[in-house]
Amino acid sequence: MKFNLVVQHEVEQFLYRQANLLDRKQWQGWIDLFAADGIYWMPPDASYQTWDGQPAIFAEDKNLMTVRKLRVLHPDAWSQRPLWETTHVVSNVSIKHISKSGDVEVSSRFHMLELRRDNVRHFAGSYFHKMKKNKKGYAIQLQRVDMANAQAAYDYVLQVWV
Amino acid sequence: MLKERDYDFSRLVEPDRVRKEVYTDAEIFEREMERIHETVWIYVGHDSQVPKAGDYTTVQIGRQPMIMVRGSDGKVNVLYNRCPHRGNMICGDTKGNTGDFFRCSYHAWTFHHDGKLKGIPMKEAYAGTRYGKDNPDCSIKKAARVQNYRGFVFTSLAKDGPTLKEFLGKSIVAFDDMCDRAPEGEVEVVPNCFRIIQHSNWKLFLENQLDALHPSVVHQSTGRAAHEVEKILAKKAKGGATPLSYHMLSAFATVTIDKWDDFQTINYPYGHCILTGYMGLRPQDPDTLAYDRIMIKAYGKKRFEEIVGVNIHHVLVYPGLSVQSPLQQLRAVRPLGVDRTLTEIWHFRLKGAPEAIYRRSLAYYNLVNSPATLINADDLENFWKCHQGLASDGGDWVSLGRHHGRDIERNGAIESGPKMGTSEAPMRNQMKAWSSYMKD
Numbered sequence: 001m002k003f004n005l006v007v008q009h010e011v012e013q014f015l016y017r018q019a020n021l022l023d024r025k026q027w028q029g030w031i032d033l034f035a036a037d038g039i040y041w042m043p044p045d046a047s048y049q050t051w052d053g054q055p056a057i058f059a060e061d062k063n064l065m066t067v068r069k070l071r072v073l074h075p076d077a078w079s080q081r082p083l084w085e086t087t088h089v090v091s092n093v094s095i096k097h098i099s100k101s102g103d104v105e106v107s108s109r110f111h112m113l114e115l116r117r118d119n120v121r122h123f124a125g126s127y128f129h130k131m132k133k134n135k136k137g138y139a140i141q142l143q144r145v146d147m148a149n150a151q152a153a154y155d156y157v158l159q160v161w162v
Numbered sequence: 163m164l165k166e167r168d169y170d171f172s173r174l175v176e177p178d179r180v181r182k183e184v185y186t187d188a189e190i191f192e193r194e195m196e197r198i199h200e201t202v203w204i205y206v207g208h209d210s211q212v213p214k215a216g217d218y219t220t221v222q223i224g225r226q227p228m229i230m231v232r233g234s235d236g237k238v239n240v241l242y243n244r245c246p247h248r249g250n251m252i253c254g255d256t257k258g259n260t261g262d263f264f265r266c267s268y269h270a271w272t273f274h275h276d277g278k279l280k281g282i283p284m285k286e287a288y289a290g291t292r293y294g295k296d297n298p299d300c301s302i303k304k305a306a307r308v309q310n311y312r313g314f315v316f317t318s319l320a321k322d323g324p325t326l327k328e329f330l331g332k333s334i335v336a337f338d339d340m341c342d343r344a345p346e347g348e349v350e351v352v353p354n355c356f357r358i359i360q361h362s363n364w365k366l367f368l369e370n371q372l373d374a375l376h377p378s379v380v381h382q383s384t385g386r387a388a389h390e391v392e393k394i395l396a397k398k399a400k401g402g403a404t405p406l407s408y409h410m411l412s413a414f415a416t417v418t419i420d421k422w423d424d425f426q427t428i429n430y431p432y433g434h435c436i437l438t439g440y441m442g443l444r445p446q447d448p449d450t451l452a453y454d455r456i457m458i459k460a461y462g463k464k465r466f467e468e469i470v471g472v473n474i475h476h477v478l479v480y481p482g483l484s485v486q487s488p489l490q491q492l493r494a495v496r497p498l499g500v501d502r503t504l505t506e507i508w509h510f511r512l513k514g515a516p517e518a519i520y521r522r523s524l525a526y527y528n529l530v531n532s533p534a535t536l537i538n539a540d541d542l543e544n545f546w547k548c549h550q551g552l553a554s555d556g557g558d559w560v561s562l563g564r565h566h567g568r569d570i571e572r573n574g575a576i577e578s579g580p581k582m583g584t585s586e587a588p589m590r591n592q593m594k595a596w597s598s599y600m601k602d
């Protein structure tokens with residue numbers, strides 16, 4: 001696979017934009033980045049090969065993403081009441097595969113800081129994006145998120161996508 | 163505030179209310195660990211977590227770090243995770259395989275799977291001393307009692323007390339119901355549980371499990387959201403079925419607050435409780451019908467009807483377990499401190515059942531019980547707020563008075579009254595058991 005500076009740039013910009021949408025709580029904009037059959041997946045262990053039919057911290061298609069979005073926007077989502085903010089940093093973007101039609105497979109690393117009330121939590125790990133090239137850029141077919149602490153006990157829970 | 167060592171344990175709990183210190187006082191917590199969690203039968207794990215000889219998992223029972231290990235003889239042992247030499251923990255990981263024996267990482271004493279001393283390096287150094295194989299103090303200490311019921315392993319760290327079956331009483335139905343729903347009569351753990359830490363006292367979690375009033379208040383947001391999407395999907399399906407997982411979530415909103423009174427709680431000695439009621443988990447789709455056929459073949463029509471007719475929503479085994487047998491999942495509650503509680507959430511496969519049945523309950527497991535839960539996020543938020551409020555001087559009592567005086571005693575159990583499913587009878591029953599453990 002030949003290194004392509006333009007593709008590298010496009011992909012990086014896409015990942016930054018995705019992270020930004022989360023940090024700005026633009027939930028629908030974030031969901032729109034996925035293909036119609038796109039899946040957001042966070043396995044509970046790095047050894048998992050598929051999201052299908054296994055325990056998953058997240059395994060959401062666009063319908064379930066919509067449930068999550070509507071829930072966090074509901075006025076009585078109690079756990080959403082206290083102030084909470086996130087900041088993502090995405091880096092180490094490495095394109096693993098480019099198909100003839102421009103579809104890509106990309107791995108990257110992320111670090112997320114979350115503030116909730118007065119508490120700061122850190123999450124870090126790797127992303128794997130399988131994306132289809134389209135006119136607007138890319139549509140995510142699969143986003144795999146491997147948390148560095150996937151098997152650790154979660155101190156409280158994850159509210160939305162990481 | 164009650165002052166140190168002032169506690170009169172017979173006065174902390176009244177039939178319809180409880181002193182707040184019961185939830186917030188560190189000294190009371192220590193006594194709970196000693197008298198309750200380190201005395202009664204506590205769930206350790208399922209024996210399918212350790213299928214092969216040498217497989218182990220570590221777990222906290224009360225304040226004690228314990229190991230559950232499969233011996234070469236096939237027996238499951240429960241040992242203290244402590245080396246008899248200078249006290250090092252034997253296993254530093256949450257799970258693994260120790261091979262043919264344990265080897266302490268500090269000075270290499272070795273032990274058999276049942277904890278017995280196997281060897282000491284350069285043992286001549288102990289010649290003429292009291293240390294060696296003949297001294298039981300040189301072996302890893304075993305849990306006082308271990309019993310396995312249909313694969314579910316329990317331990318009691320006290321020598322005396324009721325047997326596991328006596329202790330469980332009617333709550334044993336949690337395990338029977340789960341296993342009986344398997345065509346092979348057994349379940350098997352799905353590897354990798356979810357673990358979540360709550361910043362609140364362990365009792366708040368258990369009391370919430372059978373609090374039928376809370377779901378429609380606390381889980382309204384998720385219920386509504388799921389219902390919105392369910393309606394869109396139903397339109398698209400043009401009369402066809404929508405995935406059951408949406409129904410499981412939307413029920414939190416569509417089962418309105420008054421409907422929860424149709425559920426019933428049956429409360430038993432030792433604080434156990436069953437919440438009866440049905441969330442529509444027996445539909446007539448092809449997957450269910452295929453499962454029914456396999457079950458009828460395995461059990462015969464009559465027994466099959468009995469098994470799937472068991473009307474249980476939830477079983478609470480006090481003080482450490484909340485079981486949803488029709489969905490094959492359980493939550494083990496491990497207190498870490500007066501205001502910190504770990505829950506381990508496990509899912510089980512019905513042996514011999516079609517994949518589709520496993521997937522159905524898996525959807526619930528992922529959506530409700532994962533660390534990205536759409537449901538428990540709001541419970542945990544309330545537990546934290548509850549604990550914070552109770553720690554204040556804004557009041558001395560926690561009220562458990564809902565439908566107090568209307569409970570019905572029948573066959574040694576206490577039932578919530580008719581159409582009183584939201585009764586606080588389960589909390590009153592738990593506190594009754596609690597105070598009998600804690601009193602002198």
Ligand code: FES
Pocket residue numbers: 245246247248249250266267268269270271
């Ligand atoms: S502490 Fe285990 S061998 Fe010394």
Ligand SMILES: [Fe+2]
Pocket residue numbers: 370376377380381537538541
């Ligand atoms: Fe709840």
